[in-house]
Amino acid sequence: MRDALCASEPGVGLVIQVVVLCLVALSAWLLLRVGRISLGQQAYFGIGAYVAALLTTVGQWPLLAALLAATLAAVACALLISWPLLRLPGLQYAVATLSVAELVRLGLSGWRHQVPQAGGQMAGPDGVHGFRDIRWLFEHQVGQTEYMLWALLALGLTVVTLLLLARTRLGLAMQAVGQDELLADSQGLPVQRIRLLASALAAAVAALAGGLYAHQLTYIEPAIFDPMLGIHAVGYSMLGGLATPLGPLLGAAFDLGLLEATRLFEGWRMVLFGTLVAAFLRWRPRGVLDEALLQRLSDRWRALGLRRSPVSAVPGPSRDSTLTS
Amino acid sequence: MDFLQRSLDGLLEAGPYALVGLGLTLGFGMLRRVNLAYGAGAMLGAYLGSWLHVRLGWPALVVLPSVAVATALAGLYVQWLCFHDADRSIGKPQRASMTVSGADAREVVALASSFAVWMQLEQLSVNLLPRHLNPFPDFASTQEWTLGALGLRPDRLLMCLLAVALVLGMTRWMQTSRTGLALRATADHPLAAHLSGLHVPALQRLGFVIACGLSGVAACAVLALEGQVTPMFGMWMLMKGLAAAVIGGLGHLRGVLLGAALLAVVEAHAQALLGPLGRDAATWGLLLLALLWRARVSRISATGGLHA
Numbered sequence: 001m002r003d004a005l006c007a008s009e010p011g012v013g014l015v016i017q018v019v020v021l022c023l024v025a026l027s028a029w030l031l032l033r034v035g036r037i038s039l040g041q042q043a044y045f046g047i048g049a050y051v052a053a054l055l056t057t058v059g060q061w062p063l064l065a066a067l068l069a070a071t072l073a074a075v076a077c078a079l080l081i082s083w084p085l086l087r088l089p090g091l092q093y094a095v096a097t098l099s100v101a102e103l104v105r106l107g108l109s110g111w112r113h114q115v116p117q118a119g120g121q122m123a124g125p126d127g128v129h130g131f132r133d134i135r136w137l138f139e140h141q142v143g144q145t146e147y148m149l150w151a152l153l154a155l156g157l158t159v160v161t162l163l164l165l166a167r168t169r170l171g172l173a174m175q176a177v178g179q180d181e182l183l184a185d186s187q188g189l190p191v192q193r194i195r196l197l198a199s200a201l202a203a204a205v206a207a208l209a210g211g212l213y214a215h216q217l218t219y220i221e222p223a224i225f226d227p228m229l230g231i232h233a234v235g236y237s238m239l240g241g242l243a244t245p246l247g248p249l250l251g252a253a254f255d256l257g258l259l260e261a262t263r264l265f266e267g268w269r270m271v272l273f274g275t276l277v278a279a280f281l282r283w284r285p286r287g288v289l290d291e292a293l294l295q296r297l298s299d300r301w302r303a304l305g306l307r308r309s310p311v312s313a314v315p316g317p318s319r320d321s322t323l324t325s
Numbered sequence: 326m327d328f329l330q331r332s333l334d335g336l337l338e339a340g341p342y343a344l345v346g347l348g349l350t351l352g353f354g355m356l357r358r359v360n361l362a363y364g365a366g367a368m369l370g371a372y373l374g375s376w377l378h379v380r381l382g383w384p385a386l387v388v389l390p391s392v393a394v395a396t397a398l399a400g401l402y403v404q405w406l407c408f409h410d411a412d413r414s415i416g417k418p419q420r421a422s423m424t425v426s427g428a429d430a431r432e433v434v435a436l437a438s439s440f441a442v443w444m445q446l447e448q449l450s451v452n453l454l455p456r457h458l459n460p461f462p463d464f465a466s467t468q469e470w471t472l473g474a475l476g477l478r479p480d481r482l483l484m485c486l487l488a489v490a491l492v493l494g495m496t497r498w499m500q501t502s503r504t505g506l507a508l509r510a511t512a513d514h515p516l517a518a519h520l521s522g523l524h525v526p527a528l529q530r531l532g533f534v535i536a537c538g539l540s541g542v543a544a545c546a547v548l549a550l551e552g553q554v555t556p557m558f559g560m561w562m563l564m565k566g567l568a569a570a571v572i573g574g575l576g577h578l579r580g581v582l583l584g585a586a587l588l589a590v591v592e593a594h595a596q597a598l599l600g601p602l603g604r605d606a607a608t609w610g611l612l613l614l615a616l617l618w619r620a621r622v623s624r625i626s627a628t629g630g631l632h633a
Contacts, residue, residue: 037436088620091359094436095567096616099609106606227560231440238437267452274445278406281438 012144016216018256019151023209024229025236025248026158030202032237034195035178036090039230040097041206043081043104044074046225048207049214050108050125056136056215057123058115063136067211074207075200082199086192098227109222130221134214144216151212155249158205162245174198235277241289250288330475335593337478340485341550342585344543345562346569347492347578348536354512354576355532361439362403364563365446366537367544370396371554372450374545375459385462389549393541399446400537404530407438447559463552484546489582491542496578508532512576540566568608572615587611 024045031038048070055066085096114122125131137147165171176184177194185191214220232255233248240251255273280287352360374392377383383391470477499505510518511528519525544562548554568588573580588611595607 039440084617088616091436092616092620095359095571096613099613099616102609103606103613106602106609110602228444231444234437235441238434268448270444270448271452274441274443274448277441278438278445281434281441282406282409285434 012148013216014256015148016144016151016212018252019148019155020209020213020216021232021236021256022155022249022252023158023205023212024233025240025252026162026245027202027206027209028230028233029237029242029245029248030162030198030205032234032242033178034174034198035181036195036199037094037234038097038199038202039094039227039234040099040101041202041233042225042227042229043097043101044078044203044206045210045213045229046104046108046220046222047074047077047203048210049220049225050131050210051207052211053131053134053214053220054113054124057117057134063140063215066136067208070211071204071207074203074210078200078203079196082196086195086199098230101225101227101230105222105225108225128222130219130223131214132219134218134220137215138218147216151216154208154212158208159245159249166245170194170197235273238287239277239280241287241293243286243289243291243294247287247289326475331593331597332590333475333477335590336586337481337485337589338593339582339585339589340481340488341543341547342565342569342589343488343492343582344484344546345540345566346573346581346585347488347495348538348540348543349563349566350570350573350575350578350581351495351539352533352536353570354578355508355529355536356408356435357512357576358408358435358439359567359575360403360408360533360536361436361563362399362407362442362446363537363540363566364559364561365443365450366399366403367396367540367562368554368556368559369399369446369450369453370394370541371461371544371548371558372453372459374548375461375554376454378462379460385464385549388462389545392545393538396541396544397534397538400534400540401530403439403442403537404533407435407442408529408533443559443563447556450559451556457555459554461548461552461554464549465552480550484550487546488585491539492578492582495539499578504531564608568612568615571612571619574619584615 024041027041027044028038031041051073052063052066052070055061055069056063059066061069081100085093085100088096108125109128111125112127113124114126115124117123123133136142142150166175173184173189173194174197176187176189177191181191184194236251236255237248238251239254240249241247284290349360349363352358352363370392373395374388377391378385378388464480466478466480468479470479499509507518507523507528508531510521511523511525511532515525515529518528540562543566544558547562548558565588569581569585571584572587573582573584588608591611592604592607596604599606
């Protein structure tokens with residue numbers, strides 16, 4: 001049930017799993033950023049995993065191309081799915097994403113598409129039994145360490161992209177929509193289109209995570225994409241902080257790295273994690289790295305830079321001027 | 326005939342769904358927040374009941390009320406931890422957009438934290454009784470009445486009657502009693518209720534705890550027919566309750582009956598046609614359609630309020 005959320009392997013495998021979960025959390029974060037809570041990001045994770053795995057096993061595509069295609073497929077699905085959901089208010093949107101995700105999971109559970117392979121074996125999804133023998137890494141002699149570097153590279157690229165995005169006008173517009181929809185609308189921002197874009201981006205990130213995950217484990221089943229995954233993704237973002245893409249990473253690293261991997265709290269992990277998230281949300285509703293802390297950190301950083309080189313300290317347009325609501 | 330029998334079976338399944346949906350819709354009506362820890366709270370109560378029943382050998386008639394009480398207490402805890410902020414809105418100037426658009430950050434926060442509490446309570450229950458199947462006081466009868474060519478389980482029928490009685494009783498109580506009036510006033514407009522001298526936070530807490538107590542009653546009724554409780558119970562309860570409540574219109578008490586009946590009949594047919602996967606898909610599909618349809622009918626459905 002919680003396969004994707006357990007550290008099944010120590011060392012390198014754990015790092016890859018943390019990376020995958022970080023990506024899913026980032027995907028949930030992107031939607032939280034535009035003021036929507038999605039409990040259904042695991043659907044795109046599943047779509048990405050299945051498409052990538054199908055392309056490398058049945059289609060014999062190289063991994064990179066398969067991952068790219070999986071991402072695009074998830075974007076297409078997200079555009080199609082999000083379109084009717086966009087007008088729902090926040091709460092209904094959350095429930096609707098959950099039901100879409102469950103429908104996707106059930107659809108994948110009912111999907112059998114077996115293709116005979118060269119070795120006489122069958123490849124492809126096999127209903128509830130899942131999708132076995134995704135052996136691209138094995139066949140192409142990619143070691144776990146090398147794969148870990150790939151995964152870290154993918155995560156790094158995603159984070160840098162999101163950080164850069166936050167500085168553009170589009171990123172600011174997303175933030176404005178998340179902070180106050182009505183205000184953003186009255187300023188002439190196309191609220192629905194920005195949300196659609198954010199959900200497409202989020203789907204792409206989740207699909208990337210799915211593809212990476214499928215190839216690491218060589219075996220996926222629809223039960224992996226159950227609501228617990230989406231719930232954790234949202235929980236990581238909420239715990240880590242909504243102000244920066246580093247927030248979800250912090251949350252995921254905390255839960256998986258500290259609580260799960262150390263096995264200190266065997267059996268009580270969920271109790272502790274749940275308590276922490278709820279307590280945080282009650283007393284610090286925007287997570288550890290919230291806007292105020294970020295502002296303070298960046299002020300301190302700027303003050304340091306000022307002392308070092310006064311030339312570069314020309315104050316640009318303040319990023320956080322939209323934050324004061 | 327097969328079709329009729331299936332519809333009848335489905336209709337009898339509506340009893341549990343209506344019971345489960347009632348607490349959820351009442352809780353939503355009071356606070357305008359969906360309590361995702363709803364099923365988990367009832368599951369904790371049921372596990373406690375099972376523990377009392379098996380380990381301490383308490384009789385069923387004591388176990389059942391204690392399940393309801395435990396669930397209500399769990400609800401109090403959930404309210405304190407997750408939905409506490411709802412009362413902060415009193416006396417604070419609040420822009421209309423915050424409630425209408427649904428972009429209200431606190432709504433998102435409450436949803437997420439009730440999620441967290443869901444996992445917490447579920448894990449607590451599993452830690453209490455680690456086995457997959459846990460016995461619960463059993464009241465099921467295998468007796469079957471026949472109506473011409475149709476079969477009818479009397480225990481299911483009793484459950485349906487209980488559900489109808491409970492829903493109508495709650496509706497009546499809401500409409501006629503002074504407490505019900507106060508609860509409705511609080512749900513409709515907290516600020517106005519506050520200005521007319523009602524103690525809004527206490528009323529919100531009361532409404533929420535009543536809703537959770539009802540979920541405990543629902544859990545008792547459902548599990549007494551099953552004779553056992555599994556770790557899937559929390560999820561089952563949330564899913565079915567949410568579907569029945571949303572189809573009936575969140576916050577609308579009598580709508581739950583209609584929603585449950587529709588859900589149960591569609592599920593029964595989907596199961597016959599497509600198997601167990603089809604049954605689950607029908608639940609979620611119906612939930613999705615109901616959400617989309619409701620959004621189309623009224624844009625401001627998020628403002629909720631409690632309708633008897």
